[in-house]
Amino acid sequence: MKVSIIIPVYNSVKFLAECINSALNQSYDNIEVIAVDDGSSDGSFEILETFVPKIKIIRKNRVGVAAARNSGIQASTGEWIKLLDHDDVLYPEAIENLLAVAGNLNHSENVIYGNVDFINAQSVVIGQLTELNYNSKDIFDLNTITLDRNFGIPSTWFLHKTVFEKCGFFDEITQHDDFEFHLRCALLFDVRFYSSDVKVAKYRIHPEQFTWKVMRKFKNQDLIALKTLDGLESGVKSKYLLALKQLRSNRSLFEKAAYLFRPVLKFLPVNVEIRLRTLYLKVLEYQRLQDI
Numbered sequence: 001m002k003v004s005i006i007i008p009v010y011n012s013v014k015f016l017a018e019c020i021n022s023a024l025n026q027s028y029d030n031i032e033v034i035a036v037d038d039g040s041s042d043g044s045f046e047i048l049e050t051f052v053p054k055i056k057i058i059r060k061n062r063v064g065v066a067a068a069r070n071s072g073i074q075a076s077t078g079e080w081i082k083l084l085d086h087d088d089v090l091y092p093e094a095i096e097n098l099l100a101v102a103g104n105l106n107h108s109e110n111v112i113y114g115n116v117d118f119i120n121a122q123s124v125v126i127g128q129l130t131e132l133n134y135n136s137k138d139i140f141d142l143n144t145i146t147l148d149r150n151f152g153i154p155s156t157w158f159l160h161k162t163v164f165e166k167c168g169f170f171d172e173i174t175q176h177d178d179f180e181f182h183l184r185c186a187l188l189f190d191v192r193f194y195s196s197d198v199k200v201a202k203y204r205i206h207p208e209q210f211t212w213k214v215m216r217k218f219k220n221q222d223l224i225a226l227k228t229l230d231g232l233e234s235g236v237k238s239k240y241l242l243a244l245k246q247l248r249s250n251r252s253l254f255e256k257a258a259y260l261f262r263p264v265l266k267f268l269p270v271n272v273e274i275r276l277r278t279l280y281l282k283v284l285e286y287q288r289l290q291d292i
Contacts, residue, residue, distance in 0.1 A: 003031045003095050004078030007086055008068035009048065010038040015087040015204060016047050018123065022089040024054055028096040034076055035086075036060060036068040044086075066170040066177035073164060081159055088155040089119070089202040097198040098158040107160035109191055111182075113152025114198035121206040129153070129203070133195040142193075146186045151193035154178045156200040163191060183228040 005023045009016060023033045033055040037045045039062040048057050058071050073081055080102070084090060094114075101112055118127040131152055134142055145151075167185045170177040185191035 001030065001080060001099065002078040003028065003080040003082055003099070004073075004076035005031060005033045005082045005084055005090075005095075006069055006072035006076065007033065007035045007084045008038060008065045008072070009035050009040060009044050009086045010065070010068075011040050011042045011044055012086040013040075013042045013044050013047060014121070016044050018089055019084065019086055020048070020051050020055060022092075023084060024051070025092055026090065026095045027093045028099065031095060032056065032076065032078055034058065034072040036072045038063055038065070038068045064172060066174075067172045069177075070169040070172065073161075073169065076161075079161060081161060081164070083154050083157045084201070085155045085204075087204045087206070089123070089204070091199055091201060094198065094200045098196065098200065101194075101196045101198060102158065102160070105194060108162035108166055110159075110194045111163060111185065111191060112158040112194050112196050112198075114156045114158075114196045114200035116153055116156060116201050116203040117199070119202045119204050121204070123202070123204075125202070126205070131156075131195050134193075135195055139190070139192075143186050146183055146193075150179055150182050151195070153201075153203055155203060156198075158200075167191060180228070187228055188231045 007019065007023065012019070020033065020035065023031070033051075034057075035048050035051075035055055036058045037048060038060045045057075045059070048055065056075070058068075058075060060068055060071060063071075069083065080099070082090075082095060082098070098112055098114065102110075105112070113131060115130050116128070117125045118129065120126050134145065134151065137145075163185065167181070167189045171180045171184075174180050182193065186193065
């Protein structure tokens with residue numbers, strides 16, 4: 001079975017080579033790596049060129065991460081799709097281990113996700129995230145949690161192409177394409193996001209990306225949920241609307257703390273900043289536990 005690793009790229013010159021090498025150096029060798037450069041101006045495209053012919057490159061001009069992902073998926077020849085952000089790092093046995101999990105599941109009805117280590121700009125591990133296992137929950141409870149957040153960081157997602165054929169591609173208009181895709185798959189097409197114990201990637205947190213990667217879930221998230229719920233029968237929709245109202249009331253204080261966190265970092269010494277980032281990751285983990 002062939003696996004296509006899709007990497008949207010935009011101005012990631014500091015971390016790109018490490019990311020690409022991690023995709024190429026997998027223990028499972030039937031892979032293709034497709035990097036979609038979205039108009040980088042910092043030398044990222046030139047770095048990608050040094051990896052040809054080991055990787056395929058697609059050039060776009062500021063179309064956004066969702067459109068870049070879609071271009072890579074549509075150009076891929078693999079049966080399976082592995083998403084990877086341009087500053088993250090795959091563990092060497094990630095693909096092999098994810099395929100082993102996939103062998104026991106219905107390919108068109110599951111998106112597999114796994115665990116990550118958090119790393120900083122110097123690739124030092126500063127924390128870890130072991131995903132909660134919701135596999136035994138019934139579909140309503142599972143989808144209620146989905147209204148509030150993704151299951152798994154997208155750089156751990158692993159899915160068969162038939163999921164895209166069934167559910168469609170990433171929404172190129174909304175700012176929160178991964179959240180919208182997750183909701184659409186789960187609520188409208190009965191695709192389950194399946195938790196595995198595979199440690200998939202090193203997920204990078206650094207000043208250039210910290211707000212984008214951790215905070216983007218909040219802005220307009222409820223609007224996306226409401227739009228998706230419009231596709232459901234009215235009786236089912238009303239149950240989810242009640243659940244969403246409860247989620248909103250539980251989330252307000254955490255949102256405020258999250259938005260106030262990042263501006264403080266730039267005024268701190270590096271060693272203190274790293275400690276605070278690690279503490280914040282623990283706070284994120286605590287907030288996730290409240291979803292159970």
